[in-house]
Amino acid sequence: MSEIVLDGVTKTFADGFEAVKDMDLDIQDGEFMILVGPSGCGKSTALRMIAGLEDISSGEVKIGGETVNDRSPKDRDIAMVFQNYALYPHMTVRENMGFALKLAGADKSEIDEKVEEAARTLDLEQHLDRRPANLSGGQRQRVAMGRAIVRDPKAFLMDEPLSNLDAKLRVQMRTEVARLQSKLETTTVYVTHDQTEAMTLGDRVAVMRAGALQQVGTPAELYDNPVNLFVAGFIGSPAMNFMPGEISGGKLKLPIGEVDLGDLDVKGDGKDGQVVAGLRPENLEDVEVIGDLKEERGITFEAEIDLVESLGSDLYAYFHIESEGVQSDQLADIVEESLDETGAGEIREGHEQIVARLDPTSKVKRRETAQLWADTSKLHLFDPENGESLTSGSKKDSSSTPPA
Amino acid sequence: MEHRTSRDYALWSIAILLVVVLALIPVLWLISISLKPPEELTDQRFIPQSVSFDNYKSLFEGGIDDSPFIKPLINSIGIALITTVISIVLASFAAYAIARLEFPGKRLILAGALAIAMFPPISTVGPLFDMWRALGLYDTWLGLIIPYLTFSLPLAIYVLVAFFREIPWELEQAAQVDGATPFQAFTKVIVPLAAPGVFTAAILVFIFCWNDFLFAISLTSSDASRTVPAALAFFTGESSFTAPTGSIAAAAVVVTVPIIVFVLIFQRRIVAGLTAGAVKG
Numbered sequence: 092m093s094e095i096v097l098d099g100v101t102k103t104f105a106d107g108f109e110a111v112k113d114m115d116l117d118i119q120d121g122e123f124m125i126l127v128g129p130s131g132c133g134k135s136t137a138l139r140m141i142a143g144l145e146d147i148s149s150g151e152v153k154i155g156g157e158t159v160n161d162r163s164p165k166d167r168d169i170a171m172v173f174q175n176y177a178l179y180p181h182m183t184v185r186e187n188m189g190f191a192l193k194l195a196g197a198d199k200s201e202i203d204e205k206v207e208e209a210a211r212t213l214d215l216e217q218h219l220d221r222r223p224a225n226l227s228g229g230q231r232q233r234v235a236m237g238r239a240i241v242r243d244p245k246a247f248l249m250d251e252p253l254s255n256l257d258a259k260l261r262v263q264m265r266t267e268v269a270r271l272q273s274k275l276e277t278t279t280v281y282v283t284h285d286q287t288e289a290m291t292l293g294d295r296v297a298v299m300r301a302g303a304l305q306q307v308g309t310p311a312e313l314y315d316n317p318v319n320l321f322v323a324g325f326i327g328s329p330a331m332n333f334m335p336g337e338i339s340g341g342k343l344k345l346p347i348g349e350v351d352l353g354d355l356d357v358k359g360d361g362k363d364g365q366v367v368a369g370l371r372p373e374n375l376e377d378v379e380v381i382g383d384l385k386e387e388r389g390i391t392f393e394a395e396i397d398l399v400e401s402l403g404s405d406l407y408a409y410f411h412i413e414s415e416g417v418q419s420d421q422l423a424d425i426v427e428e429s430l431d432e433t434g435a436g437e438i439r440e441g442h443e444q445i446v447a448r449l450d451p452t453s454k455v456k457r458r459e460t461a462q463l464w465a466d467t468s469k470l471h472l473f474d475p476e477n478g479e480s481l482t483s484g485s486k487k488d489s490s491s492t493p494p495a
Numbered sequence: 496m497e498h499r500t501s502r503d504y505a506l507w508s509i510a511i512l513l514v515v516v517l518a519l520i521p522v523l524w525l526i527s528i529s530l531k532p533p534e535e536l537t538d539q540r541f542i543p544q545s546v547s548f549d550n551y552k553s554l555f556e557g558g559i560d561d562s563p564f565i566k567p568l569i570n571s572i573g574i575a576l577i578t579t580v581i582s583i584v585l586a587s588f589a590a591y592a593i594a595r596l597e598f599p600g601k602r603l604i605l606a607g608a609l610a611i612a613m614f615p616p617i618s619t620v621g622p623l624f625d626m627w628r629a630l631g632l633y634d635t636w637l638g639l640i641i642p643y644l645t646f647s648l649p650l651a652i653y654v655l656v657a658f659f660r661e662i663p664w665e666l667e668q669a670a671q672v673d674g675a676t677p678f679q680a681f682t683k684v685i686v687p688l689a690a691p692g693v694f695t696a697a698i699l700v701f702i703f704c705w706n707d708f709l710f711a712i713s714l715t716s717s718d719a720s721r722t723v724p725a726a727l728a729f730f731t732g733e734s735s736f737t738a739p740t741g742s743i744a745a746a747a748v749v750v751t752v753p754i755i756v757f758v759l760i761f762q763r764r765i766v767a768g769l770t771a772g773a774v775k776g
Contacts, residue, residue, distance in 0.1 A: 144668050165674040177665035181687045190683075191673035238673070 093155040093245035093278050094120045095141060100150035102136050102302075110136040112302040113150070121276040123269075125293035127283055128325070133302040134282045135250055141280060142248050143167050155245050165194075170239035174251040176231050178223040178238075184210075185219040188237045195242075209241045212271070229260045236271065246278040253288065265291060286326050290314070298322050320478035323369050323471055332375075332445045334412060336368040336472070343368070343472070346412040346443075348390040350467045357472060358481045366481060369471035372407070375447035377455055378462040389466045397444075399457050406449040408461070522751070529744035536740055550745035564746055566718040567726035571750070574636050574722060575704035578643040582651050582700045583693060589648075590655030595664075605656070608649035616646060620713045627714055634716045642710050647700040654699060658692025694761045702754060723750045 095118040102111040111133040118124045126134040139145040141152055143164035152159055159167050170191070179187050186193075188209060189202040197205075210216045213233045223231055232252065239247050252268070253261045269292050272279050283289055289296045290310040298305040298313065298321070306318045310326075317323035323331050336345045338357075343350040345368055378391055394410040401407075447463060455461040472481040528536065532547045554564040593601055623642060624633070632638035662685060670680035711725035718726075727746055730739040 142672055144671070163676075164668070164671040165676065169672065171669070171672045173665045173669060175663065175665060177663060177669035179666060179669075179684055190670070194674045194679065238669075242673075 094118055094122075094153075095124075095246055095278060095280065096151075096153040097137070097141070098151040098153070100137070100140060100152060101148045102133070102140060102145065103148040110302055111140070114304050116297060116304065116307065118278060118280060121278055123272050123279045123281065123292060123294045125281050125283060125289040125296045126299060127286060127289035127296055128299035128305075130284055131301075132299040134284075134299050137299070138248050138250055138280055138282045141246075142169055142171050168245045169248055170242050170244040170246075171248040172235045172239050172250065172252040174254055176223075176235040176252075176255075178231060178234055180223050183220050183222055184215060184226070184234050184237075187223065187234055188241050191238065191242045205241045206237075209237045212240065212274075213237050228256055229264065232256060232264060233267075236268070240271070240275065244277070246280065247272070249279065249281045251283055252281075254283070254285070268292065287328060290326065296326075298325060300325075316480070317471065318480050320367060320369070320473045320480075323473070323480070327371060329372050329407065329446045329448070331369045331371050331471070332443075333367055333369050334443055334445070335475075336366045337364070338366055339363045343470075347392040347394075347465060350390060350470065355468070355470060355472065355482055365475050367473040367475050367478075369473060370465060371469065372446045372448035374466040374469040375445070375449070376464045376466070377449045377453035378464045380450040380453050381464050388468050389464050391462060391464045393460050394445075394463055395460050396455050396457055399455060401451065404451060406451050406453050406455070408447045408449055408453075408455050408463075410445055410447070410461075412443050412445055525744050525747055525751075529741060529748050531741065533737060533741055536738075550741040551749070553742050554745055554749065563726065563730060564723070564749075567721050567723045568750070570636070570718075570720055571705060571722040571724075572753075574639050574643070574720075575701050577636070578640050578647060578704045579697050579701045581640070582644055582647045583697050585644075586648055586651035586655050586696060587689075587693065590652050590659050593652070593656050594659035605652075608652050611645065612649035612653070616642075616709055620709060623710075624713060633714060634720050636720050638714050639710055639720060639722070642714070643704045643707065647703050650703065651696040651700050654696040655689075655692055658695070659689060662688050698757060698761060701757065705750070705754060 095116075097114050097116040100111060100114045101109065103109050114133075114137060116124075126137060128134050136145055140147050141154070143159065143162060147160050154167055154169065179190065182190065185203075185206055188206045192202045192205060206219070207216070210219055213236060215230065215233055215237060218226060218230060218234075223234065226234065232255075235252065249268075253264050256264060265288060268281075272292075281288075281292060283292075290313075293310060295307060295309055296313055297307040300321050306313060306322045308316075313322060313326045317326060320333070324333070334346050336343050338344075338352065340363070341352050343352055343355075343366070394412070396408050396410050398409040399406060400409075449455065470482070473479065474481060524541065527541060527543055529550050530546045530548070531538075531543045532545060532549060535544055538544065555562050559565050589604070592598070593605060619642065627633040627638045632641070666684050666688070667680045670684045671677070675683065706724065707722070708724040711722040712728065715721040715725055721729075723746065727743050730743050730746070
C-alpha cells in the first residue's frame, strides 16, 4: 500500500506568500496523478513537499498511511525525477543509477543486477559506462528515470521531466513514461504545465491555480464538466471559446443567437443576469457538412472567416464576434499563461476571436462569410463573478466529446 | 566561410606563438645564465658556450646550516603550504555559505573581501613591522602566514563563490532523495564537483605566497623565516668582487620548478566543465 494523502497542506514562504493553500488530495495506490497548472500555481511546491525538499507550513502529508511531515527525503522511500535531470556528472550512468542502492548498503552484485535490469527496460545497456556529459538529451532523461526505477520506491515524483526535450522526443518519451508506469504500477505524481501531457498521461488530473486546487478528476471529467472558467479554458487544445451571454425570461442571448434554456440543465434555474458562455471548437461545424442535425438542436449563424488553418484531419476556422467582452480574473490567468501554447485566440474586450474545428471537407474560405452551426447542447455556462460553472454536473453524453 | 576560418586559425596561431615566445624567452634566458660559468656570464650569448652546474651546486653547498638557499627554500615551501591549506579550508566554508544560503551581512562579507583584496599591501607593512616586533611575531613563520592569509582569503573566497554557484542545487536534493544524509550529499556529490574549483583556488593562493617579496623582505631578518624571494636579495658572489648573478639565476630556476610541477599535476583538475552534463540537454 503506498497511497499518498495530502490533508489541508499549506505552504507559506518566509515573505508571507502562500504558494499552496489548504490542499486536499488523495492519490490511490498505483495511480498516475498529474498536477497541472500555469507556472507559479504551486504545483512544483506541492510535489516538493511530498518529496520532503520543502517544509510543510501546516497540514499533513501521508505516504502509505504514515505521516511523513517530519521525515527527511531519504526516509520517505520516494524517487524523484527533476526537470533538469540532476544527474551526477562525475559518475557514469551505471553509478548514477546505482547511487541510491549503494547508499542503502546493497551489495555490489545486487546493484549490478538491478541497474542492468533497469537499463534493459530503458534501452540504456550500451551506455552504462558513459558519463552524462556524453549523452543526448533523451538519453539523460532516461537515465534520470532509471535512477528512479532501480530503487522500486513507494512513489515516483516527477517534476516536468519532459519539458527540456524537443517536441518530437517529448511525444515519444511521453508514451514511454506512460508504458513504464503502467508496467511498474507504482504510485506516480507528475507535475506539468502542459495540458496535453496531463490529458494523455494521467489516470486523474488535478488542476491548480494560484496555489489552490481547482478540480480533480479523470481527463474526460475535466474536459466535459469543468467546474469553473479556469479549468474550462486551461484544459483542451485549442482552448474553449468564451463569449458573453445574458439570461432573461428563460432564454439565453448570445452574440451568435438565442438559445432556449430548456435544453440546458442550469443551476439556480437560470435566473436572469449576465453569464459567460463557453463552447469547445469541435462543437462548431460548417452547416454544409452537418446536414440534418441542425434541425434537431443548436443554432446556425453567419460569420466572416478571418483565417483558415487546414491540418488535414481538421480544419480550424477563426472568426470574430462583436460583444461587450468577457471579463474575469480566471480568464486573464489563462490568457497570460496558456493561450500561446494552446494556440487559441486572444480574449479582448469587444472583439472576441472564436475558433471552430470543422470537418476537413468543409469549403469555408478566408474573408468569406460562412454559415456555421453551434451545438448548443454542449454549451458551458459560467458565473462571471466567481467563474463557477452553472452547468457542471449536468447529464451530458461524455462519449461524444472525446479528449483532444 | 572555409576561407575565413582558416585565416582566423592562422592569425590566432601567430598571436598565441607571439605570446608564448614573449613569455618563454626570459625563462630560457634565465636558464641559460644559470648554466654559464662565472667568466662567461657577460658574453651576451643566448646559448652558453660551455655548460656548468656550478651555480646549482653552490646553492646547496655547505648543507642545511651553511647553504644560503636550503633554509629559505624550506621556509617558502612550509609557509606557502600552511597558508594554502588554512586559506582553502576557511574560504571553502565561507564560499559555500555565501553561494548557498541567504543570511544578513552576505553582501557585506563579499564587499569586505573585495575591499581587502584591493587594499595596497605596502600601506600595511609599516604598522605590521611595529606590531609584529611588539608581539614577538617578527621573523617567524606565523608572522608571514597571517598577512598572507589576509590577502589570499578574499581571492580564494571570490574564486570559490563563483565556482560553487555553478554547481546545480538540484544535485544535492537528488542525492537526498536518493537516500543520502546531508553530509553524504556533500561529500559524495558536492565535493567531487567542487574539486576543480578548490584546486584552482589552491594554486592561486600558493603562487601568491610563493611569489611574495614585500612581506618577506619586511617582516623577516634571518634564515629562521626568510623565504626564497627575500633570500635572493642577500645572495653574495664567490668573492666580494663577483656579482651573484649566476647563483641568483640558478635559484630562480629552482623556485620556478615547483610551480610548473604544481600546475602540470593539477592542470587536468583545473579544466572547467566537469559539471557539464549534470543538467538539461
